[in-house]
Amino acid sequence: MFETSKSATLYDRAKKVMPGGNTRHTVFRQPHQVYALRGHGCRITDIDGDDRIDAVGNFTALIHGYGSERIREAARRQIDAGPCFGMATEGEIRLSEMLCERLPSVELLRYTNSGTEAVMNAIKVARAFTGRSRFAKCEGAYHGTYDPAETSQEARPESWGEIDNPASVPTAKGTPQGVLDDVVVIPFNNTPVAEAILRAKGNSLAAVLVDVMPNRAGLVPAKPEFLQMLRRVTRELGALLILDEVITFRLGYHGAQGRFGVDPDLTTLGKVIGGGFPIGAIGGRREVMSVFDPTIGSPAVPHGGTFSANPMSMMAGIAALEDLTPVSFEHLESLGELFDAGIGDCFRRHGIEGQVTGLGSLRRMHLSNAELTDFRSTFAAGDGPKRVAALARSLFDEGVIIAANGLMAFSTAMTPDDIQEIIDAFDRALPKAFSKE
Ligand SMILES: Cc1ncc(COP(=O)(O)O)c(C=O)c1O
Known part of the structure; x- marks a missing residue:
């Protein structure tokens, strides 16, 4: 069939100037990408005029959807004042005060x-602070595209090695062996094995990098004893504990660390704290962060960045946090609970194996009833990943946007009716996803 949609036409243009017509793999879709026109509330209208509920919010960044007048007003005021300067601005102080x-x-x-960049800098801080070059991370966890941090994020059975000695598997072709040699891979949630691996590396470790609920490793919450072990062992080994809260900051008013009771040395942030504008942040203990301090001579970790602390992101981020009150967290929790109840009924009605993982406003769909604890168990859960991608495509056709791996993020712009609309779309999409196999 000859495609005449505006998105198809745009995609033909895109293919002439971008590899595969794409500049961001996470939004790639076939036969062509679909182009957004505008967002409103918790919905996106595409360039052909089709409306969909946005149930992933630019990969968890948009905790208020498109509905916050406070963010729009803050951004408008800043653009009038000037989008960026080769000077510091007050906004960076205010946002830091709020986050601290x-x-x-x-x-x-x-x-x-x-x-x-936040993760990359946190690793550099840990190296500078400890004088060591190695760090450890959990198999399957995504921490952005800095090549050491990508290690084993897409490990596969043929290359991942034994569970008590997971291989450091490159993600991008051509990753230098030296980079991989400096990354120690531990199994998420497997406390005794991870502890043994960390102890075997002894005092060569600068840090352990962990996300308490890594999306790509299954969006399964960390067991308390796993996190306690990481904190205890890093202290004993003289390594830093880096908590990656780029996604999980949205789990509570005090972030994931408040919800899980973790006391990291360094925290990485991003997404939500920019109110929809590009952002990342590294925060931590005064003593550790002093590697950046320019008042005590040449900093141990030089760090500039033309757009670092850009005023648009600072002001939109302040507005986003002002709108993110304890009451809004209660609302997000209740949306998550409504979704769980509805989707459970949906699986039962269709007699389809399925479960959701996640907490708070984050969920990930799995089309399997197998017990999920870590990356390997999530990977092994039958042919789930392919079916979940098919389900995401069917849902898109039914008017709901989720990530291809089944990740969902609810926003304060949503109401219980919107959650019901999402469940109704699942009801229609589930059988279609299976019939397309
Ligand atoms: C846990 C985690 N860390 C780091 C990143 C990288 O953030 P960004 O996409 O802003 O570079 C992501 C992105 O999804 C993430 O999920």
């Missing part, structure tokens, strides 16, 4: 333009 007040472990902060 919320995050118990964070005394000082610094900004980047993405979560990737």
Whole structure:
């Protein structure tokens, strides 16, 4: 059939100037990308005029959807004042005050333009602070596109090695062996095995990097004993504990660290704290963050960045946090609970195996009833991933946007009726996803 939609026409143009017509793999779709026109409330209208509920919010960044007048007003005021300057602005102080007040472990902060850069800088801080080069991360966890942090994010059975000695598997072709040699891979949630691996590396470790609920490893919450072990062992080994809250900051007013009771040395942030504008941040203990301090001579970790702490992101981020009150967290929790009840009924009605993982406003769909604890168990859960991608495509056709791996993020712009609309779309999409196999 000859495609005449505006998105198809745009995609033909895109293919002439971008590889595969794409500049961001997470939004790629076939036969062509679909182009957004505008967002409103919790919905996106595409360039052909089709409306869909946005149930992933630019991959968890838009905790208020498109509905916050406070954010729009803050951005408008800043664009009138000037989008960026080669000078500091008051906004960076205010946003830091708000984040330090919320995050118990964070005394000082610094900004980047993405979560990737925040993670990269946190690793550099740990190296500079400890004088060691290696760090450990959990198999399957995504922490952005800094090549050491990407290690084993897409490990596969043929290359991932034994569970008690997971291989450091490159993600991008051509990753230098030296990079991989400096990354120690531990199994998420497997406390005794992870502890043994960390102890075997002894005092060569600068840090352990962990996300308490890593999306790509299954969006399964960390067990309390796993996190306690990481905190205890890093202290004993003289390594830093880096908590990646780029996604999970949205789990509570005091972030994931408040919800899980973790006391990290460094925290990485991004997404939500920019109110829809590009952002990343590294925060932590004063002593650790002093590697950036320019008042005590040449900083151990030099860090600039043309757009770091750019005023648009600072002002939109302040507005986003002002709108993110304890009451809005209660609302987000209740949306999550409504979704769980509705989707459980939906699976039962269709006699389809399925479960959701996640907490708070985050969910991930799995079309399997297998017990999920980590990356390997999520991967092994039958042919789930392919079916989930098919389900995401069917849902898109039924008017709901979720990530291809089944990730969903609810926003304060949503009401219980919107959650019901999402469930109704699942009801229609589930059988279609299976019939397309
Ligand atoms: C846990 C985690 N860390 C880091 C990143 C990288 O953030 P960004 O996409 O802003 O570079 C992401 C992005 O999804 C993430 O999920």
